Amino acid sequence: MSEKEVLEILGEKVALGESATVYFNVAKLHTQNTIDVPVIIERSKKPGPTVLITAGIHGDEINGVEIVRQIIAKGINKPSRGTIICIPVINVFGFIHMDREFPDGRDLNRVFPGGKGGSLASRVAHKLITEIVPHADLIMDFHTGGADRFNAAQIRIIKNEIVLDELAQVFGAPFIFYSKNLNKSFRNTCYKMGIPMLLFEGGKSFNIDANITNTGVNGAKRVLNHLEMLNKKFKVSQPKKSCVCINDSKWLRAKFSGMFKATVKINSKVEKDDVIGHITDPYGSFNHFVKAPNxxxxxxxxxxxxxYQGDAIFHISIKLEK
Incomplete structure (x- = not known):
C-alpha cells in the first residue's frame, strides 16, 4: 500500500516532505487540565510505506519510551521515503502517575479495540485504532517486562506469518518468541485489521538498560533500512549472534518464599539440573537451590x-524452532 500525497490524521493535513506534531486528547484530568498525547509525524518527499512506532502502552514501561525517544532524538524517524509516525507514550496518564494502568484501573492492552463511549482506557484504545493505526503498513511496538521481571530483548510474533518472520529476523533481537495474540490486545486488534506488528520486549519496569535500548534502536534501524526508509547517514550494524527462535516455554515458579538471587545471566543457555538461583532466609538456616527443569x-x-512461594522467577525455553 503506497500512501497518499496528503496524510489526514487527527484533523490535520500533512503533505509529503512535511513534519508535524499533532495531538489526540481523550479526557481532562480531574483538575480540568488537558492531557494531550503527542503524535510525531515525519514524511519524506518520496512516497513509500507508513511505519508506526509506539511505546508506553503501560505507563511503567520506561525503557520502551526511551527507545522511541532515541529514535526521534537521533533523527532516525526522518525517512528517506514514506512516513514514520512515532507515539513515545500512549498511556500518558499512567506515565504521569508512574503506574502501569490507566486511572480507571484498566490495562490498556486488554481493552482493544475499545469504544468511544466506554471507559477512559477504552476511549484511548478506540481513538488509536480508528484514527491512527489505519494509516500504518507496519507497527513496531516497544514494551518491557512487568514489575521486577527482566526480559531478554526479544521480538514476539505469532507463527506461520511469512512477513513477520522475515521482519523479526531483520530486526535482529537475540530471541524471537512465538506467542499467541492475546484477546483484546493491541497486537491482536492490529492483526485482525491486517496490519503486521513487531512487538519488542526488553528490560523491566521503571528501569532504563543501555543494552536493551541499543538493541531496540538498532533493530528499528535495520527494519527501516530493509524497507529502504532509513536515511543514508545512519550505519546499520549486524546482530552479534543469530536469533534464537523459541517455539514454547515455561515459567519456573518459586517453591518457597524468601530472599532470592539468580546465579545465571539473562540470555544464558542452561542444561537440565544446572543450579540457576538460590532462595534463602534472613537467618542463614535455609538455602534452596533452584535448578533448571530442562x-x-x-x-x-x-x-x-x-x-513469595509461587512467584515467577525464570522464563525458560522448552522447544526451539528448527
Whole structure:
C-alpha cells in the first residue's frame, strides 16, 4: 500500500516532505487540565510505506519510551521515503502517575479495540485504532517486562506469518518468541485489521538498560533500512549472534518464599539440573537451590530480592524452532 500525497490524521493535513506534531486528547484530568498525547509525524518527499512506532502502552514501561525517544532524538524517524509516525507514550496518564494502568484501573492492552463511549482506557484504545493505526503498513511496538521481571530483548510474533518472520529476523533481537495474540490486545486488534506488528520486549519496569535500548534502536534501524526508509547517514550494524527462535516455554515458579538471587545471566543457555538461583532466609538456616527443569535459554529473570512461594522467577525455553 503506497500512501497518499496528503496524510489526514487527527484533523490535520500533512503533505509529503512535511513534519508535524499533532495531538489526540481523550479526557481532562480531574483538575480540568488537558492531557494531550503527542503524535510525531515525519514524511519524506518520496512516497513509500507508513511505519508506526509506539511505546508506553503501560505507563511503567520506561525503557520502551526511551527507545522511541532515541529514535526521534537521533533523527532516525526522518525517512528517506514514506512516513514514520512515532507515539513515545500512549498511556500518558499512567506515565504521569508512574503506574502501569490507566486511572480507571484498566490495562490498556486488554481493552482493544475499545469504544468511544466506554471507559477512559477504552476511549484511548478506540481513538488509536480508528484514527491512527489505519494509516500504518507496519507497527513496531516497544514494551518491557512487568514489575521486577527482566526480559531478554526479544521480538514476539505469532507463527506461520511469512512477513513477520522475515521482519523479526531483520530486526535482529537475540530471541524471537512465538506467542499467541492475546484477546483484546493491541497486537491482536492490529492483526485482525491486517496490519503486521513487531512487538519488542526488553528490560523491566521503571528501569532504563543501555543494552536493551541499543538493541531496540538498532533493530528499528535495520527494519527501516530493509524497507529502504532509513536515511543514508545512519550505519546499520549486524546482530552479534543469530536469533534464537523459541517455539514454547515455561515459567519456573518459586517453591518457597524468601530472599532470592539468580546465579545465571539473562540470555544464558542452561542444561537440565544446572543450579540457576538460590532462595534463602534472613537467618542463614535455609538455602534452596533452584535448578533448571530442562535444557533451554533463560530469557526472563525476576530481579526482586524478596519473593513469595509461587512467584515467577525464570522464563525458560522448552522447544526451539528448527
Amino acid at each position: 535444557n533451554g535459554y533463560i530469557f526472563n529473570i525476576n530481579e526482586s530480592p524478596i519473593i
